[in-house]
Amino acid sequence: MRSAQPTTPWKPLPxxxxxxxxxxxxxxxxxxxxxxxxxxxxxxDHIGEREYSPYLHQGYPQRVFWGDTHLHTSLSTDAGxxxxxxxxxxAYRFARGEIVTSSSGVRSRLQRPLDFLVAADHxxxxxxxxxIEERNPDLLKLAFGKRIAQMVYDGNYxxxxxxxxxxxxxxxxxxxxxxxxxxxxxxxLTSAAEQFNEPGKFTALIGFEWSSSPGGNxxxxxxxxxxxxxxxxxxxxxxxxxxxxxxxLWAWMQAYEEKTGGQxxxxxxxxxxxxxxxxxxxxxxxxxxxxxxxxxxxxWEPLYEVxxxxxDGEAHPSxxxxxxxxxxxxxxxxxxxxxxxxxxxxxxxxxxxxxQRGLAYEQSLGANPFKFGMIGSTDSHTSLATTEEDNYFxxxxxxxxxxxxxxxxxxxxxxxxxxDGPDITIRHFKTLASGLxxxxxxxxxxxxxxxxxxxxxxxxxxxxxMTVRVFAGWDxxxxxxxxxxxxxxxxxRGVPMGGDLSDAPADxxxxxxxxxxxxxxxxxxxxxxxxxxxxxxEGEMHEQVYDVLCSDERAINEAFRCESLVGNTVDVETAxxxxxxxxxxxxxxxxxxxxxxxxxxxxxxxxxxxxxxxxTTYDAAFFGVDLPEGVPPTHQERAYTSPIWxxxxxx
Numbered sequence: 154m155r156s157a158q159p160t161t162p163w164k165p166l167p168x169x170x171x172x173x174x175x176x177x178x179x180x181x182x183x184x185x186x187x188x189x190x191x192x193x194x195x196x197x198d199h200i201g202e203r204e205y206s207p208y209l210h211q212g213y214p215q216r217v218f219w220g221d222t223h224l225h226t227s228l229s230t231d232a233g234x235x236x237x238x239x240x241x242x243x244a245y246r247f248a249r250g251e252i253v254t255s256s257s258g259v260r261s262r263l264q265r266p267l268d269f270l271v272a273a274d275h276x277x278x279x280x281x282x283x284x285i286e287e288r289n290p291d292l293l294k295l296a297f298g299k300r301i302a303q304m305v306y307d308g309n310y311x312x313x314x315x316x317x318x319x320x321x322x323x324x325x326x327x328x329x330x331x332x333x334x335x336x337x338x339x340x341x342l343t344s345a346a347e348q349f350n351e352p353g354k355f356t357a358l359i360g361f362e363w364s365s366s367p368g369g370n371x372x373x374x375x376x377x378x379x380x381x382x383x384x385x386x387x388x389x390x391x392x393x394x395x396x397x398x399x400x401x402l403w404a405w406m407q408a409y410e411e412k413t414g415g416q417x418x419x420x421x422x423x424x425x426x427x428x429x430x431x432x433x434x435x436x437x438x439x440x441x442x443x444x445x446x447x448x449x450x451x452x453w454e455p456l457y458e459v460x461x462x463x464x465d466g467e468a469h470p471s472x473x474x475x476x477x478x479x480x481x482x483x484x485x486x487x488x489x490x491x492x493x494x495x496x497x498x499x500x501x502x503x504x505x506x507x508x509q510r511g512l513a514y515e516q517s518l519g520a521n522p523f524k525f526g527m528i529g530s531t532d533s534h535t536s537l538a539t540t541e542e543d544n545y546f547x548x549x550x551x552x553x554x555x556x557x558x559x560x561x562x563x564x565x566x567x568x569x570x571x572x573d574g575p576d577i578t579i580r581h582f583k584t585l586a587s588g589l590x591x592x593x594x595x596x597x598x599x600x601x602x603x604x605x606x607x608x609x610x611x612x613x614x615x616x617x618x619m620t621v622r623v624f625a626g627w628d629x630x631x632x633x634x635x636x637x638x639x640x641x642x643x644x645x646r647g648v649p650m651g652g653d654l655s656d657a658p659a660d661x662x663x664x665x666x667x668x669x670x671x672x673x674x675x676x677x678x679x680x681x682x683x684x685x686x687x688x689x690x691e692g693e694m695h696e697q698v699y700d701v702l703c704s705d706e707r708a709i710n711e712a713f714r715c716e717s718l719v720g721n722t723v724d725v726e727t728a729x730x731x732x733x734x735x736x737x738x739x740x741x742x743x744x745x746x747x748x749x750x751x752x753x754x755x756x757x758x759x760x761x762x763x764x765x766x767x768x769t770t771y772d773a774a775f776f777g778v779d780l781p782e783g784v785p786p787t788h789q790e791r792a793y794t795s796p797i798w799x800x801x802x803x804x
Contacts (some may be wrong), residue, residue, distance in 0.1 A: 233282025281337025369490020529588020609651025
């Protein structure tokens with residue numbers, strides 16, 4: 154274990170003070186009580202009485218839940234039409250820890266079950282592939298249905314997929330007016346979620362993906378319901394055929410809530426494939442961002458999927474040249490359309506820069522359109538939510554585990570590139586076995602998980618299940634990080650990830666207490682970092698990465714970096730490593746040395762593991778194939794917490 158070497162031992166709060174703190178009413182600001190964690194005192198709680206058990210009124214999250222908010226099954230046309238034969242039932246069984254045989258015939262199982270899953274199938278012609286396979290009579294009576302089904306029955310799968318893709322590209326719905334077909338498949342998806350939802354043990358959240366793709370650029374969102382089947386079945390999913398404009402999606406979401414009394418949020422993903430549109434300075438209709446837009450965006454989109462198979466979206470090396478860990482899973486050639494990536498697009502694609510730009514918007518508009526928490530998820534199209542490097546089932550069925558060259562060489566982007574333009578092809582070996590959503594919630598239920606997502610008390614990992622917790626406040630001390638009541642004191646005296654600080658006391662700077670525990674079945678930790686972004690008095694944006702704690706007793710130099718690298722124990726030939734370097738547990742305390750109370754700022758924690766083999770290295774060792782050129786044999790998995798924001802006082 155490594156810690157920040159506290160100078161004084163921890164002291165428990167006086168019993169009277171603790172009792173008073175525990176009995177405060179819920180729903181107040183974070184430094185007054187535990188905000189919004191589902192506990193409300195009743196007459197039966199004996200408020201004010203002295204009782205032996207200290208846990209009677211404990212309403213804050215006590216554990217992290219692991220899941221995937223972005224998995225596709227055969228009901229997604231871009232999965233089912235290219236070989237995925239596993240529906241949502243198999244996806245849920247796999248996520249719950251059962252052995253499932255993949256569509257290519259490979260037996261698969263997770264090392265450990267997930268706690269929750271969203272089968273977020275594409276809304277566009279939901280369930281088309283199963284309808285063809287089942288010879289749905291309502292589909293086959295349609296001219297398009299007959300044509301595409303016959304292609305499939307004749308074995309012309311590529312032609313069938315191309316025919317469907319033409320409609321997606323032109324936004325001409327080949328099943329326009331056939332809402333009953335969509336409703337049948339949607340109710341099949343919601344029924345599977347109801348079947349496998351087991352509150353307290355496993356949560357099947359209902360959701361879908363809206364696949365906006367203007368010009369082939371990715372503006373996709375996953376829509377996540379807090380509700381069950383009764384509410385969700387009152388609608389059919391909003392699709393790319395309805396609109397490519399996120400503002401229209403938000404209007405649809407508002408209409409859903411007004412109609413059903415339910416609640417819903419959306420999670421954007423793959424800004425790195427948006428070609429500068431994800432965090433643009435203009436709406437899709439060409440208007441400059443205003444306060445109303447900013448407030449609506451953060452009302453409906455509190456989170457951002459910062460890492461997944463199609464690259465990592467935290468930072469780009471050209472935007473963060475002083476961050477030696479910024480070049481991780483970088484996809485920057487283009488998107489799914491013909492337009493190549495240009496440098497001017499990058500600042501509007503990556504999370505860290507978007508968070509900085511959000512501060513500037515908040516100062517000018519009075520609202521921040523990019524005030525998002527961060528999660529990871531897979532975007533797997535195999536129905537198998539795998540993120541372990543030695544158990545990676547790929548982006549889609551054609552690239553499932555195999556010695557076949559397609560496993561590494563399948564094209565992800567580059568199908569529509571200009572004949573005389575630059576090569577924008579990205580192949581499957583560049584995918585990441587990423588990522589996971591980590592949620593600090595009070596219990597494993599739809600309501601508690603959704604509420605935690607909505608308040609941003611979540612973090613992202615690239616597939617590892619390291620446990621990370623951070624609190625920020627004005628009066629934390631080094632000893633607090635070692636307290637046995639760490640979380641309780643964190644909520645009482647500070648704010649968690651996703652929270653807000655404001656009105657800095659005189660001569661005070663934000664203080665952070667951080668705990669990071671390695672994945673119990675994974676690699677030791679290299680370092681704990683804080684990434685800070687701020688807006689100075691001249692309106693200029695800045696960032697700084699601080700190494701807060703380094704493993705193996707390495708010191709931190711004047712540039713705020715570990716004085717040396719952690720090392721590397723990986724044997725590439727055997728795709729193995731040891732935990733003879735790094736630390737299993739890291740306890741860190743940090744006070745911002747450069748704080749200016751007049752500057753808006755955000756802070757998030759990044760934790761790095763020691764180097765481990767990449768999935769391509771495991772594949773090369775298992776199948777006896779050559780490592781692909783263009784990716785390193787090792788990498789350092791990581792976690793990104795949701796930010797904590799600081800806002801200066803009004804006066």
